[in-house]
Amino acid sequence: MLNQVYRLVSPRQFEVETVAEEVDADDLIVRPKFLSICHADTRYFFGQHSQAALRAKLPMALIHEAVGEVVYDPRNEYKPGTLVAMVPNTPVKKDSIIQENYLPSSRFRSSGYDGFMQEYVCLRRDRAITVPSDFDPHMAAFIEMVSVGVQALTKLESTMDEDQRVIGIWGDGNLGYITATLVKQIFPDSQLLVFGRHQSKLDYFSFADKTYLVDDIPADVKVSQALECTGGQGSEAAIQQIIQHIQPMGTAILMGVSENPVGIDTRSVLAEGLTLRGVSRSSREDFKRAVDILSSSPVTRERLQNLVGYVQKVSSIQDITNFFDSALTNYWGKEVMEWDV
Numbered sequence: 001m002l003n004q005v006y007r008l009v010s011p012r013q014f015e016v017e018t019v020a021e022e023v024d025a026d027d028l029i030v031r032p033k034f035l036s037i038c039h040a041d042t043r044y045f046f047g048q049h050s051q052a053a054l055r056a057k058l059p060m061a062l063i064h065e066a067v068g069e070v071v072y073d074p075r076n077e078y079k080p081g082t083l084v085a086m087v088p089n090t091p092v093k094k095d096s097i098i099q100e101n102y103l104p105s106s107r108f109r110s111s112g113y114d115g116f117m118q119e120y121v122c123l124r125r126d127r128a129i130t131v132p133s134d135f136d137p138h139m140a141a142f143i144e145m146v147s148v149g150v151q152a153l154t155k156l157e158s159t160m161d162e163d164q165r166v167i168g169i170w171g172d173g174n175l176g177y178i179t180a181t182l183v184k185q186i187f188p189d190s191q192l193l194v195f196g197r198h199q200s201k202l203d204y205f206s207f208a209d210k211t212y213l214v215d216d217i218p219a220d221v222k223v224s225q226a227l228e229c230t231g232g233q234g235s236e237a238a239i240q241q242i243i244q245h246i247q248p249m250g251t252a253i254l255m256g257v258s259e260n261p262v263g264i265d266t267r268s269v270l271a272e273g274l275t276l277r278g279v280s281r282s283s284r285e286d287f288k289r290a291v292d293i294l295s296s297s298p299v300t301r302e303r304l305q306n307l308v309g310y311v312q313k314v315s316s317i318q319d320i321t322n323f324f325d326s327a328l329t330n331y332w333g334k335e336v337m338e339w340d341v
């Protein structure tokens with residue numbers, strides 16, 4: 001099959017390339033419909049990586065958050081038109097200990113392998129998760145980020161001590177918001193505190209028990225467990241505050257991506273017996289749990305619809321470039337492309 005792939009060839013420059021795809025019975029052909037942007041994509045688009053990293057990864061199609069319609073299934077298991085969320089991680093090896101999203105051999109789309117900015121995606125069938133028909137498709141576009149929140153809270157469940165009284169989230173953006181909605185489902189009896197830098201963003205977290213501006217946290221506020229959802233240099237200050245406000249022996253899940261190493265006060269980590277656990281990406285199981293949570297909780301779906309921040313139809317390379325530029329100035333929520341190329 002000949003396919004048109006929209007690749008970033010250098011910062012801010014896309015080119016369309018025709019690629020011959022080999023389709024076997026294990027694959028599905030999916031037409032991408034709604035694509036949403038992650039910070040990882042904007043870091044490539046704006047060239048916020050070292051020259052060596054850009055040379056190693058580009059040209060590459062961006063975007064790892066998307067839903068699309070099945071157009072062809074050689075095994076006829078999926079009806080044409082079925083909306084599926086596409087899992088961007090494709091494992092090529094199995095390991096009895098290391099999960100698929102932590103195996104260096106796995107192929108993650110839009111980080112070294114072509115992402116979903118394509119005319120058609122040739123998708124291994126175990127990478128497709130059916131999206132229920134009552135989901136808003138703009139919200140469904142970022143199920144991948146919801147699955148990362150699920151991965152984080154699943155890891156928190158298996159790592160933390162028994163103290164579930166207070167869960168603290170640092171970060172008042174997309175990942176913080178998604179993770180906060182999931183805390184309300186996965187830890188329904190816990191108090192949820194959210195710590196951010198913008199009152200106008202914290203106002204969206206109306207379902208949290210309390211929100212704090214990070215320059216105004218009372219010294220006696222304590223959280224049992226914490227999740228860092230900030231990224232960039234902001235991670236350093238967030239991790240420092242988590243160390244100050246977490247109970248001894250608490251667990252902090254770190255999710256924000258920083259291009260440069262950040263400093264951590266290890267003396268306090270040791271003295272308080274803290275666990276810092278990194279979480280990256282997600283697995284098929286996390287997608288399934290994410291869809292199950294959304295299916296059984298209309299209120300979570302409604303909250304996540306509030307995170308649809310900017311929607312635009314794109315039909316050309318110029319539209320795609322404009323869309324990424326708009327993402328830079330969008331203040332709240334996820335940017336979703338209606339993919340019409």
Ligand SMILES: NC(=O)C1=CN([C@@H]2O[C@H](COP(=O)(O)OP(=O)(O)OC[C@H]3O[C@@H](n4cnc5c(N)ncnc54)[C@H](OP(=O)(O)O)[C@@H]3O)[C@@H](O)[C@H]2O)C=CC1
Binds near residue numbers: 173176231233257
């Ligand atoms: N681990 C994983 O698999 C994944 C990681 N990520 C990463 O997560 C990070 C966040 O993504 P996203 O939510 O989309 O980004 P956003 O920009 O939407 O959100 C980050 C928010 O955190 C705020 N912030 C910065 N510093 C602090 C601080 N010290 N304490 C509290 N809040 C702070 C930011 O404010 P301001 O804008 O003023 O700095 C911003 O509002 C990124 O690095 C992204 O790459 C995303 C998806 C998956």
Ligand SMILES: O=C(CO)[C@H](O)[C@H](O)COP(=O)(O)O
Binds near residue numbers: 108257282
């Ligand atoms: O966003 C993510 C998962 O949803 C990851 O943070 C992203 O895949 C990291 O990729 P890279 O190493 O290319 O920045």
Ligand SMILES: [Zn+2]
Binds near residue numbers: 038039040064
């Ligand atoms: Zn991402």
